Amino acid sequence: MSEQPMVAVRDLKVRFKRGGQTLSAVNGVSLEVAKGEVLALIGESGSGKSVTLRALMRLHSERSTRIEGQIEIAGQDLMALSRSQLQALRGPVAAMIFQEPLLALDPVYTIGQQIIEALRRHLPLSKAEARSQALEALRRVRIPSPEQRLDAYPHEMSGGMRQRAMIALALACQPQILLADEPTTALDATVQIQILILLRELQQALGLSIIFVTHDIGAAVEVADRVAVMYGGRIVEQARLAELLDNPQHPYTKVLLGTRPKDGLRKGERMISIPGAPPDLANLPAGCTFAPRCPQATDLCRSTVPAIESVIADHRVSCHHWQHVSVQSLCESMS
Numbered sequence: 001m002s003e004q005p006m007v008a009v010r011d012l013k014v015r016f017k018r019g020g021q022t023l024s025a026v027n028g029v030s031l032e033v034a035k036g037e038v039l040a041l042i043g044e045s046g047s048g049k050s051v052t053l054r055a056l057m058r059l060h061s062e063r064s065t066r067i068e069g070q071i072e073i074a075g076q077d078l079m080a081l082s083r084s085q086l087q088a089l090r091g092p093v094a095a096m097i098f099q100e101p102l103l104a105l106d107p108v109y110t111i112g113q114q115i116i117e118a119l120r121r122h123l124p125l126s127k128a129e130a131r132s133q134a135l136e137a138l139r140r141v142r143i144p145s146p147e148q149r150l151d152a153y154p155h156e157m158s159g160g161m162r163q164r165a166m167i168a169l170a171l172a173c174q175p176q177i178l179l180a181d182e183p184t185t186a187l188d189a190t191v192q193i194q195i196l197i198l199l200r201e202l203q204q205a206l207g208l209s210i211i212f213v214t215h216d217i218g219a220a221v222e223v224a225d226r227v228a229v230m231y232g233g234r235i236v237e238q239a240r241l242a243e244l245l246d247n248p249q250h251p252y253t254k255v256l257l258g259t260r261p262k263d264g265l266r267k268g269e270r271m272i273s274i275p276g277a278p279p280d281l282a283n284l285p286a287g288c289t290f291a292p293r294c295p296q297a298t299d300l301c302r303s304t305v306p307a308i309e310s311v312i313a314d315h316r317v318s319c320h321h322w323q324h325v326s327v328q329s330l331c332e333s334m335s
């Protein structure tokens with residue numbers, strides 16, 4: 001990557017203290033997102049995707065969470081920022097959208113009031129100026145009759161419209177990076193595809209960088225330039241989308257891709273259920289986190305964490321045996 005990346009994360013670790021236990025939810029994640037690039041972060045439920053995303057915005061409670069590593073967003077060192085500096089960054093530099101708009105939107109204020117408030121928190125705008133910018137924000141996400149929607153409450157909108165309103169709110173202050181946590185997972189298939197298309201269009205029109213978190217490989221394929229596959233709090237493989245689809249190297253990636261619907265996105269499409277359980281985060285395996293479920297694991301896999309190796313430029317994999325594992329034998333042993 002020649003230009004300075006919009007997001008650069010190095011060796012990110014996130015641990016939660018809970019009771020007498022320490023849960024290692026993120027275990028050394030490194031990733032970069034270029035300006036105007038969409039990175040999809042995929043993996044099964046519990047693999048640490050949301051925790052990673054929240055850590056990028058430093059949203060975890062400082063009291064019960066330990067974060068290590070480096071996080072740079074738009075050239076700023078997130079680990080060094082004060083609370084007020086972080087607040088100044090959330091909105092104009094980096095914004096977040098979630099699976100459930102009702103958690104992001106306040107039920108007692110209209111959509112317009114919420115967007116206006118967000119705008120005026122960061123920009124020196126009069127009420128009238130902010131209102132006209134809020135209207136523009138609703139137009140941008142193609143909400144029908146935006147003038148009326150401005151004065152609507154979240155509960156007066158359909159799920160798809162609420163999701164558009166949340167995107168409008170997130171983009172109101174013109175962030176450079178959008179962190180999207182399963183924003184289409186709760187929607188019907190047709191609405192889901194509309195929102196994915198909208199995100200892609202906005203991303204291109206605004207030159208946004210996006211980290212798009214999903215457990216749905218079909219959604220990732222619709223929007224991603226590059227894909228990072230997460231398992232047990234680590235990125236086990238990352239590559240450009242076409243390269244990952246054509247030439248997956250990690251056994252876990254191969255299993256995930258084996259579950260991809262051939263005829264596009266379908267409602268309720270889920271990743272395959274792999275035999276065995278996800279790793280116990282209170283007691284991580286000594287070696288590769290996927291080893292207990294990997295049909296090709298050896299003693300080396302069980303004892304030593306694999307290094308991150310380059311397959312080709314911009315395609316990295318973390319598996320001791322990536323050069324030896326065949327897709328065919330893997331899928332056969334899984335079925």
Ligand SMILES: Nc1ncnc2c1ncn2[C@@H]1O[C@H](COP(=O)(O)OP(=O)(O)O)[C@@H](O)[C@H]1O
Nearest residue numbers: 016018023025044045046047048049050051052
């Ligand atoms: N605040 C928290 N305290 C303790 N454990 C947490 C917390 N947030 C998430 N976890 C745990 O961290 C792991 C990763 O969670 P998460 O990142 O939400 O997974 P996903 O990939 O499904 O988004 C899960 O086991 C989850 O229970």
Ligand SMILES: [Mg+2]
Nearest residue numbers: 049050051182
């Ligand atoms: Mg999640």
